[in-house]
Amino acid sequence: MVTTQNLPGSVDRPTATAQKRAAGPDARGSRRRATSGSAGLAALLVSPTLLVLAIVVLYPTIVALKDSFYGTPGLDPRTGFVRDHDPFVGVDNYTGIFGEAGERFWNAFWNTTFLTVTTVALETVLGIAMALIMHRALRGRAVVRASILVPWAIPTAVTGLLWRWIFNSDGVANALIGRQILWTTEGFHAKAAVIIADVWKTAPFIGLLVLAGLQVISKEVYEAARMDGASVPRQFWSITLPLVKPALLVAVLFRTLDALRMFDLPYILVGAQKTSVETLSMLAQDQAANVRFGPAAAYAVILFVYVFLIALAFVRLLGADLVPHRRKGATA
Template identity: 45%
Template sequence: MSRISTGSRWQIVWLLLPVLVTLFAVAGWPLFRTIWFSFTDASLANLDHYTFVGLENYLVRYQDQWFGLLTDSVWWNAVYNTLFFTVVSVAMETVLGVAIALTLHKTFPGRGWVRAAVLIPWAIPTIVSARMWSWMLHDQFGVINDLLILCGSISEPLAWTADPDLSMWAVILVDVWKTTPFMALLTLAALQMLPKELFEAAKVDGVSTIKTFWKVTLPLIAPGVMVAVVFRALDALRVFDLIYVLTANSTATMSMSVFARQQLVAFQLVGYGSAASTMLFMVIALCTVIFLYAGRHRFYQRF
């Protein structure tokens, strides 16, 4: 293997320098400021005059009692909601995405139009789709309730986004509708790279379609599906706009991002909200490391 000369190395550094400076400006500096504010008592009222308080926003003991983010039941409820939303929505999107990709991989009349139609939900901005679904799920004039009553599935309208027992499932439903095309697109790309000779050989040997899927197709597309799952999981962990538009600050669906926004904007507690944002960053960073480690060692092939 040929070594890179010193001049070439400096050329690489100079070419990467603008990218690194831009990345630091748009991501690194705001992240550093957020972490710094999490150790202060800053608020929107005294953003220029704050005091360093150490770990008080995270955990502090006062008169034999512990206070801070790590003892906040609302925060831990937001953590649970975020993890539940991520696991359930990504699992459903993966199953449906693989099924849709397998269907679109087949040859049939109008396949190009169907592929384009499937991508429409993913192409719609999240705010627009969330507002559209909030009207459809409205308990008084929503079309979803009208259709369910017409079919005899329910006897009276349901408050999909207001009922604590239904609101999380309503959010998951909308997210699955919007993001399943993304999973289908990446899975379809993996399917189209598979050699046709394998399936022709399996057909000649008399292997059933189901067995071919489990023994041939799924193991071969597993790396592509894993990439899609990782991207979707990391995106779902920081979900904000969908939940906020549909259910606002409801504790039944409050995610970590919605909690941080509530502290930062509604309560004007910049220090406490920054602590929540920092914890959200740590959770996403930890999940990223776990996903990268699992992908490198290919744990998904052991199941």
């Protein structure tokens, strides 16, 4: 509360509370009108983005959900004639993954999960190392940053073709290790080829976001830590990691969601219908290519729910807040 002292010759001024009371409902009404006007302007500005998202995201999701309840046209067992429309099968496309026909689905599901966990873990470690290197004030830092970021700028299709040439039977990889390995055939080496290619391409993405987090850390923090006798590893664990945690979690979240939808790199590098590297996206595409739109839509919906649950877990459990909350007591 603002008060004035009763000094000789001074004029009594109303307190802040008295000013608010004197303002009355007119001031409160004007503030509400200003707030509603700002909210209306904000809604108007974001409406084009929401419209585009509704067209390219919401509508296809609804259509995929509807198609997942229909089967594949074929002979009608009651009439013996070929159906001219997709039969309604309810949730059979979803329950079918728990039967004998679901073996291929679960293989694709575990491939997707394994490739996501492995690639994101390796990319996080390498990305942090890249960010620390790019952040150091060394000679030729611009060249180092450019060389690190080049793989991320290369299109994924080109990356797949490049690494397919490297992993060829008489390619660079076999020449370096001195063994003849058929990297692009079935087996764990096919998974290894996809992991190596994906880590090479997308680790710079995490490094770039972590670098942005490093650049906002004040140098005085490290100087104070050095004066207190903190070693370099101690500074990394106690200062660097906690302060870059928001940027790191957002980078890992985006990379995880992208890896769960992996399609083009294993499709080009190894090939379609390869049990070792077939992901859920590849399985859905293969079903759609064989005019099995119902199962393809069901697999796409399951993948959508899987990605949504992973994103929710990041935001709720790990604190990867994409929109910072306003602190209590802060004013507009």
